[in-house]
Amino acid sequence: MTARDTANDTDLHAFRAEVRAFVAAALPQAVRDKVRLGLEPGKAEVQAWQARLAQQGWLVPNWPTAWGGPGWSEEQRAVFHDELVLADAPESGGISIAMVGPILIRYGTPAQQQHFLPRIVNQEHWWCQGYSEPNAGSDLASLKTRAERRVNANGEEVYVVNGSKIWTSGAHHANWIFCLVRTDTGGRPQEGISCLLIDMQTPGVSVRPIRGIHGWSLFNQVFFDEVEVPVAHRVGEENAGWTIAKSLLEHERLNLARVAENRRRLAKVRQIGLQLHEAGVPLARRPWFQQRYRELEVRLEALAATVLRFRQQAQDGASLGPETGMLKLIGSTLIQDIENLAVDAIGPDSLACDRAAHVELPELAPGRSPYAPAASARRFVTRGYTIAGGSSEIQHEMLAKQVLGL
Template identity: 40%
Template sequence: MDLDFTEKDEAFREEVRAFLKDKLPARLSDKVRQGQHLSKADMEEWHAILNDRGWLAPHWPEERGGTNWSVVQSFIFETETALAHAPRIVPFGVSMLGPVLNKFGTEEQKNYWLPRILDGSDWWCQGYSEPGAGSDLASLKTSAVREGDHYIVNGQKTWTTLAQYANKIFCLVRTSKEGKKQEGISFLLIDMDTPGLEVRPIKLLDGDHEVNEVWFSDVKVPVENLVGEENKGWTCAKYLLSYERTNIAGVGSSMAAFERLKEVARTTRRGDAALMEDPLFAARMAEIEIDLENMRTTNLRVLDSVGRGQTPMAESSMLKIRGTEIRQKITALMRRAAGRYAQPFLEEALESGFNGEPVGPDWAAPVASQYFNYRKLSIFGGSNEVQREIIGKSMMGL
């Protein structure tokens, strides 16, 4: 695979930059750059802008609304949007369910659900993790019993990101207890307005309502909402997780965050010298920069495999491990750069329109929030310890 950018790629980069300059609202990029909370309306606005341009789902087939971009073009787009501080597209519909439907869905499911993902009619959330079934996802217990032309779903999902905004949820459910635990799992699409479904908020350390519990009590789901074969949902789950882990790695976001860190290190002083001139701090930054370049190459390889219809489980696991570790290192260095201003934390300072007195420099306001919030990155989407097991089994035969 050629990793060099061609003249065509460079022309595409300029096209993306021009689009971002013209179409990315400054108030959205300012909120992202300052680490402020994005509202549902903010996320929907950027979703609609990209959909109107035809750039919302680059990894979908072209006939379904994809872009037919090359691997390098997809990478350029992700990187440039991150560097421009554009909001990240909510991944559950576009980047997770969409690929699953394109590969495993019936024509009827594709024709109905895919356009609704693109035009924003449906906001999806992910029903995977359960109490006692997070990294060991195959241990899930939420049950779906078929009764005529419906499944009756009972159980609980947890850590369900942005479920408070969603009108749909895709779920892994247990439809059989026979055989290995992976063999009795099915993949269902469920309407959040169905009687018996309840969403309960979980507040995080920074006070943000990002995740939730979702409870199912005799929830009726039409049989036609089954994706793939009954009891074969683990195949869909593994395919989806390769996309999720690549998204969690956040190569473009890490590059943008590192550029921000360099800016802070150049302008923040410790005594008579800039922080960038501190040998230990500079060495830590150099280590991150080297890791970022290595991760960039791995990301291109994963995108290339996906583009050729493969499911790069080991490679996406590598990307997830390194990507989450790098993002945690960047937030740790930002915390060091903030010094004493990293200790105070004002939740309201992360809301648009905050008029109070800043605690330290403007860039320090989200440092504590991001540092603590990003501790989760190496856990969700399959903990990094589990990713190492996947790598060992698939590449070393362990």
């Protein structure tokens, strides 16, 4: 190890300590407990937390300094993300900060950047992503939502949008949607897609929450009925949206290894193993539990090492290709297996009694795990992790063709 490497490690340790101290002081314990137990913080709680991050200058860690970013290295951003997750902080930014912001920074016009980016930072705009449709999920190129250029009654040139999007995360909280629409039906399907920024308060936009088997409404269907969108709200050239969509998905998949989240959830399972007993013996000492826990632990460390390798490549300026899909594959499967072990360990107590158990801190009977009320709901939520961001089947096919050359 060189002196420079040693200095970098020292700086990262100091930075990690700074982030850890800030979160410990700024994050309310009630919110921390909700996240730790697998409950859903309310929108107001998330907004308050994001406001604290903004005051610290840390809300948009992956943005350039010109737009409010802190100027961190790739390693610092990774440390920051890991520390927030491991400290049970709510997910901050999500689609607005991690997806829409970087797309506007890369592809947006100066006018779009000046209008939208500050409103993301001050939380005036909350975004959702309009990609999937009832008949266009993993095969995104087959989307049917149509946008036609017309001149409206005021003499303005607009796109008129008709169609619907489904599985739209957070649309019931959002007031803007980053939407893929079809602007040309000729040629290859990928060549006729454009990206529009749509105000969800526009007449003709409606949102229908989808209640999942777990009792939560995380997803929605969004309908567009003769919705007028200014041409100035198109990102990039007309019919060139596929390139933008792909760049966004590649960025998304790089973050879907969920290493820190897997660490937090595995720590939860360890606590469950120490809390609960089977035949008078702590679960953590039962062979069936030990075997499954150790297997998950080994898989997680192997994933963490692989992610570290990709991060180093990015830090060195190398481009990351379709091989990042394997991170998403491994991470999403691992998180499902961790939640399966949590439910199996808790047993019948994991059956939630009512919807309030998913959003309110529980009052528990003696001997019941505090993780029990949300355990089944959390397991059901993670079933979608091998679909969202590109299904496992599609990921396997992409890796086979584009990486292995099969």
